[in-house]
Amino acid sequence: MKIHLNGKLVERGEAVVSVFDHGLLYGDGVFEGIRTYNGRVFKLDEHLARLEESGKAIMLAMPISREEMKNAVLDTLRANGLKDAYIRLVVTRGEGDLGLDPRKCHGKGTLIIITDKISLYPEEHYRNGLEVVTVATRRNLPEAVSPKIKSLNYLNNILAKIEANNAGVLEAIMLSADGWVAECTGDNIFIVRKGQLITPPTYIGALDGITRATVMDLAKKNGIPCTEALFTRYDVFNADECFLTGTAAEVIPVSKVDSRPIGTGKPGPITLKLVEAYKALTRSEGVAI
Numbered sequence: 599m600k601i602h603l604n605g606k607l608v609e610r611g612e613a614v615v616s617v618f619d620h621g622l623l624y625g626d627g628v629f630e631g632i633r634t635y636n637g638r639v640f641k642l643d644e645h646l647a648r649l650e651e652s653g654k655a656i657m658l659a660m661p662i663s664r665e666e667m668k669n670a671v672l673d674t675l676r677a678n679g680l681k682d683a684y685i686r687l688v689v690t691r692g693e694g695d696l697g698l699d700p701r702k703c704h705g706k707g708t709l710i711i712i713t714d715k716i717s718l719y720p721e722e723h724y725r726n727g728l729e730v731v732t733v734a735t736r737r738n739l740p741e742a743v744s745p746k747i748k749s750l751n752y753l754n755n756i757l758a759k760i761e762a763n764n765a766g767v768l769e770a771i772m773l774s775a776d777g778w779v780a781e782c783t784g785d786n787i788f789i790v791r792k793g794q795l796i797t798p799p800t801y802i803g804a805l806d807g808i809t810r811a812t813v814m815d816l817a818k819k820n821g822i823p824c825t826e827a828l829f830t831r832y833d834v835f836n837a838d839e840c841f842l843t844g845t846a847a848e849v850i851p852v853s854k855v856d857s858r859p860i861g862t863g864k865p866g867p868i869t870l871k872l873v874e875a876y877k878a879l880t881r882s883e884g885v886a887i
């Protein structure tokens with residue numbers, strides 16, 4: 599497996615960074631998870647734009663231009679002969695000294711591009727729905743760090759994931775400090791109520807998900823009303839349908855939340871329509887490798 603590391607394609611064993619890298623020492627960096635479908639990279643520009651914006655928010659300039667980044671991603675995919683892949687793009691503040699001051703970092707930062715086979719939720723959950731739980735770990739305060747920054751600080755999400763693991767389910771719903779539904783550990787959340795989609799606004803503590811935006815767009819095109827609004831666990835329990843969105847997960851129905859079946863307990867008609875519409879879109883567009 600070839601990895602892109604700071605402008606070079608190297609073997610996995612040689613893809614190593616300094617123990618003084620501020621990405622490792624302080625989680626000081628940003629990242630993206632991108633997918634390819636049948637030889638095409640889905641929403642590449644949107645992901646690169648979000649990476650740049652996350653970087654801008656933490657005053658971390660991208661080490662290479664958008665066009666160079668695009669070519670580096672495509673070259674890495676070609677070098678590994680991958681048509682259906684998951685891409686992990688990481689940009690850290692780079693090597694510095696001990697001490698968190700970013701001015702201690704010299705150089706242009708560390709750029710890592712890993713392309714690998716995708717590991718997905720088991721297929722049965724797309725047919726029958728996924729069981730999830732709400733966890734005690736609250737989403738980071740959006741007033742402290744913007745949830746729009748896709749940074750290397752994922753400890754909040756990892757703590758929630760550990761709770762999901764302990765509960766024997768694959769994903770967890772995280773609430774804001776005030777108890778509003780925010781998002782999941784690696785996915786955004788939607789509920790359906792009386793034919794209308796509702797998803798939490800990003801300011802409550804949700805990533806501005808690219809799949810979330812794509813689904814909102816697909817809903818519009820299919821005449822399904824969609825709003826961003828605050829809601830609670832109660833609203834999830836009493837929703838007609840619920841589903842999660844994410845680059846890796848795509849659109850996945852939720853069958854049960856905290857042991858309460860959602861709607862009929864089976865994926866609902868609006869969810870299934872969006873699952874299909876999303877699948878069709880992934881097959882019809884993207885940047886050719």
Ligand code: PMP
Nearest residue numbers: 784785786805807808809844845
């Ligand atoms: N929320 C979090 C916390 C995430 O890490 C992700 C991405 N894995 C998402 C939501 C979904 O975002 P996207 O649709 O852009 O993959």
